[in-house]
Amino acid sequence: MGEAMSVSPMASRDARSASQGEPGRREPSGSDLPFFAATAGIGGSYVLFILALIAADLCFTSPGHFADALRKPEIRYAVRLTLISCSISAILSIWVATPLGYLLSRFRFRGRWLVDTIIDIPIVLPPLVIGLSLLILFHLPIGGSNLEESLQTWLGLRVTYAEPAVVLAQFAVACAFSVQTMRVTFDQIDARAEQVALTLGCPRGQAFLRVTLPQAWRGIIVATTIAWARSLGEFGPILVFAGATRMRTEVLSTTVFLELSVGQLESAVAVSLLMVIAAIGVLGVVRLVGFKVTR
Template structure:
């Protein structure tokens, strides 16, 4: 590159390494000292600590209220361990399924020429608006219709089965996946995809090599939110899949059942287990699928 000698040095081309000319300079980078916090930042940081502090106090209170014996008991209980495994499996499958559907749905809403797009866009959000319990009732009703019965007659059983859990979770959480994926799709500069076309990529290659990598953060966010939602869901499952021990009982249902018979300590122990499992799973997932180096 022909550098004009009078040209100002390009800030971004200067490597952000400590200057060898200034030994001992604190390597603070562009960030300011703590005393420079503005009122806005102070307000925001205060709110952050107050909020997370409240959550920690909440968890701490639960843990304090807990009888350690209960916590040990849940690890000895085959029923609870089964529910844990079922919760993890169904939530993971439901999350993957919802992403598999959300990506094409979001793509169609964001890119394709669809008639009645605003209407379809609103329809996608219906499960968010409805109470999850109602989704369970709707599913139960659906499988009483001729179409529903025909589906069950093929051998694909949903009512009162683990497959039903996945179906209910999928229906409730997929709008969240559509929203996060569509938000990242909408943020892509269409010129990037256009250039790839002119370079010689087919529409499918553009999707695979350009669009998909660029919505990665949206997909990751969608996976996190759908999985967490699916883990915590119990309303529609109780109606549609039942609460049979070692068959269709998931952890969230267990919490509800323990509460309903007054075993609050047991309910809290299971809740705490859910929190721990979720935190570990999300931390591992985010580390594995986190943003690329380019962000």
């Protein structure tokens, strides 16, 4: 208080001038509250919307519906096939995405932009188109035969409308997401350490395996998890390329469709919630493990 009293008239005028500006000029002022209210309001409404979707499903179903749904042999088969096909698809995706992501991240080669664009195609294409393209690829006549027939003749493997088609349809899209994740992972790993490894006596392959790959483990887990989650949600390509045959090519996404089509809404919602729980679990893993990938 004593200090405030001792301020000279000149100092006091300077202070007023600093806070209010020159006479006739208005300095920017005002609260940030409207800005935060608007951004939080707009953003928050979407979060609420998602929560409302899940809440509606939860309100619609009951533990009894869950138990009934899980007792059905078709749904148990679909759960098993979903777990197996998603896992195979995720492993295949990371197997391809690791070298491809590395090449795209580290090397500037001719046609790199083209490879980059091609990899993005499965992400932007409508899912049904991917399914249709798979169907055509396997049945396109080549020299009096087609890929499907050749695989059956040489390997005894039936793909279309069978379990391999489920995996392939899932892999076609999931792998593209894995490649992008692995590419970002390698972008964030300093290439310098790899170069030093070369001077220490490593061939390129060993420098990659011994120095770079151990640093990429978080990215690998995230890319695998993302591929698994994408595979879980895949529906369009599976419907077209693998069909929706009960006890054969039925995965959880097709279960929802099949249960809906026969009017079993409770079952469809129960299965949907199963998928929501799996998706939340996957997202949890990505958040926990993958958080540092982006750091």
